[in-house]
Amino acid sequence: MLKITNLHATVADKPILNGLSLTVPAGEVHAIMGPNGAGKSTLAYVLGGRPGYEVTAGSVEFDGVDLLGMEPHERAAAGLFLGFQYPVEIPGVSSLQFVREALNSQRRARGEKELSGAEFIGLAKAEAAALGMDAEMLKRPVNLGFSGGEKKRSEMVQMGIMTPKLAILDETDSGLDIDALKAVGAGINRIMRAPDKAVLLITHYQRLLDYVRPDRVHVLNNGRITRSGGPELAHELEREGYAEVAA
Amino acid sequence: MTAFPTRKLEAYRYADVDALASVWSALASPERIEIAAQQKLQQIWLPDADPVQVRRVEIALEAGASANIFALNTATTYGRIEIDVTLADGAHFGLDAANIGGGGSTLEIVTTVRHIGVAATSRQTVRSVLGGKAVGSYLGKVAVAREAQQTDSVQSVKAMLLDRGATANCKPELEIYADDVKCAHGATVGELDPQQLFYAAARGLDPAAARALLLEGFIADLWTDIDGDDQGIADAARAVLRAIA
Numbered sequence: 001m002l003k004i005t006n007l008h009a010t011v012a013d014k015p016i017l018n019g020l021s022l023t024v025p026a027g028e029v030h031a032i033m034g035p036n037g038a039g040k041s042t043l044a045y046v047l048g049g050r051p052g053y054e055v056t057a058g059s060v061e062f063d064g065v066d067l068l069g070m071e072p073h074e075r076a077a078a079g080l081f082l083g084f085q086y087p088v089e090i091p092g093v094s095s096l097q098f099v100r101e102a103l104n105s106q107r108r109a110r111g112e113k114e115l116s117g118a119e120f121i122g123l124a125k126a127e128a129a130a131l132g133m134d135a136e137m138l139k140r141p142v143n144l145g146f147s148g149g150e151k152k153r154s155e156m157v158q159m160g161i162m163t164p165k166l167a168i169l170d171e172t173d174s175g176l177d178i179d180a181l182k183a184v185g186a187g188i189n190r191i192m193r194a195p196d197k198a199v200l201l202i203t204h205y206q207r208l209l210d211y212v213r214p215d216r217v218h219v220l221n222n223g224r225i226t227r228s229g230g231p232e233l234a235h236e237l238e239r240e241g242y243a244e245v246a247a
Numbered sequence: 248m249t250a251f252p253t254r255k256l257e258a259y260r261y262a263d264v265d266a267l268a269s270v271w272s273a274l275a276s277p278e279r280i281e282i283a284a285q286q287k288l289q290q291i292w293l294p295d296a297d298p299v300q301v302r303r304v305e306i307a308l309e310a311g312a313s314a315n316i317f318a319l320n321t322a323t324t325y326g327r328i329e330i331d332v333t334l335a336d337g338a339h340f341g342l343d344a345a346n347i348g349g350g351g352s353t354l355e356i357v358t359t360v361r362h363i364g365v366a367a368t369s370r371q372t373v374r375s376v377l378g379g380k381a382v383g384s385y386l387g388k389v390a391v392a393r394e395a396q397q398t399d400s401v402q403s404v405k406a407m408l409l410d411r412g413a414t415a416n417c418k419p420e421l422e423i424y425a426d427d428v429k430c431a432h433g434a435t436v437g438e439l440d441p442q443q444l445f446y447a448a449a450r451g452l453d454p455a456a457a458r459a460l461l462l463e464g465f466i467a468d469l470w471t472d473i474d475g476d477d478q479g480i481a482d483a484a485r486a487v488l489r490a491i492a
């Protein structure tokens with residue numbers, strides 16, 4: 001599903017990713033853990049195509065296609081979902097309008113029929129209910145005045161509506177209380193645990209991994225993967241710290 | 248009948264006087280609206296298809312009267328909305344207006360709000376979205392007479408520039424002779440937020456659709472206070488935004 005080979009990337013001419021290689025097969029959930037400044041968010045943004053994050057070497061294949069050759073909106077239409085660590089507020093635009101236009105834009109790009117207003121509202125309400133979010137909140141401007149937990153639930157509602165093939169979730173667990181953590185974890189499992197889907201969970205802590213069991217855990221340090229292992233590696237990291245395990 | 252203005256006059260300093268000359272004969276005397284005590288008026292000013300559209304209106308409000316104007320200024324060559332308002336005791340004037348244009352259009356909203364009675368209120372909200380080499384201006388003067396105590400006036404002016412060649416002029420101006428008044432004014436000029444644009448792109452919106460949606464959000468508050476049918480002003484604004492985004 002995702003094949004990253006020897007990826008090098010810079011931000012403002014500063015090298016952040018230094019030869020990162022990683023393969024996530026369909027049907028699997030992989031976690032990327034690492035200390036602050038390891039390059040976790042940079043990896044997420046590079047995969048999402050954020051301007052200012054420049055790839056200087058290496059390649060990324062998504063479902064057999066060159067991901068780096070696509071614009072950010074084309075990546076979304078191809079089935080990539082980037083869950084933001086800090087979901088962005090958009091004043092004056094309701095979540096319903098935002099997500100509906102985004103979804104229909106993806107569907108047009110894939111040659112699929114657009115959803116009608118009624119079809120979309122039904123889908124949005126069902127996803128909000130599944131994530132334990134009041135559907136009334138979707139009428140409010142995108143992420144405006146949402147708490148940290150509400151923003152992350154809202155990201156998961158968007159993911160549920162868009163049903164991507166690959167989700168890259170950047171610190172989706174940060175800022176969540178225990179109830180929200182459970183709801184978000186259950187949402188990731190429900191939406192993304194399927195033979196034809198994959199997840200790259202980028203996280204600082206092990207606690208989300210209690211709810212979303214990863215198939216593989218990778219340690220990112222200084223812009224490259226320094227260790228990979230099974231789920232037990234996350235516990236080892238939690239016990240002994242990054243300095244011990246990933247050095 | 249007023250003499251044809253030149254750009255030496257402050258209220259015409261950004262005007263397209265050549266375009267103005269083509270329509271001046273019909274406009275030299277402004278339209279006059281008088282609102283009797285305690286009466287309310289709401290008007291929605293939609294653009295038409297003419298490349299040059301100029302509207303000059305004088306509004307006189309008696310005690311306790313109110314006028315709320317919602318205006319969309321989108322002429323492709325020159326659009327000018329000029330309003331001169333006089334407020335008696337407790338009267339209210341509201342203006343929610345947008346200048347939206349690209350290409351080489353010149354769009355301006357020029358207001359004079361004269362508070363002559365006590366405790367009158369005025370609220371002006373103007374949003375400009377300018378692409379290409381468009382020039383959008385708001386020149387707004389609030390004049391508070393010596394007798395007009397407890398005046399409460401707000402001018403909120405924001406402009407969004409889409410291209411390097413676009414220009415916004417924002418000039419809220421206060422002339423206050425009373426001492427117990429509240430006159431707030433704010434003016435900002437900015438451009439679309441790259442983080443918002445990337446967030447929208449990451450959700451699948453192509454660049455033009457993302458810009459259009461953010462711009463709709465930028466002007467969304469203008470039409471929320473319309474009483475009853477908006478006569479299509481929100482849709483008309485959306486169509487122009489989509490064309491220049």
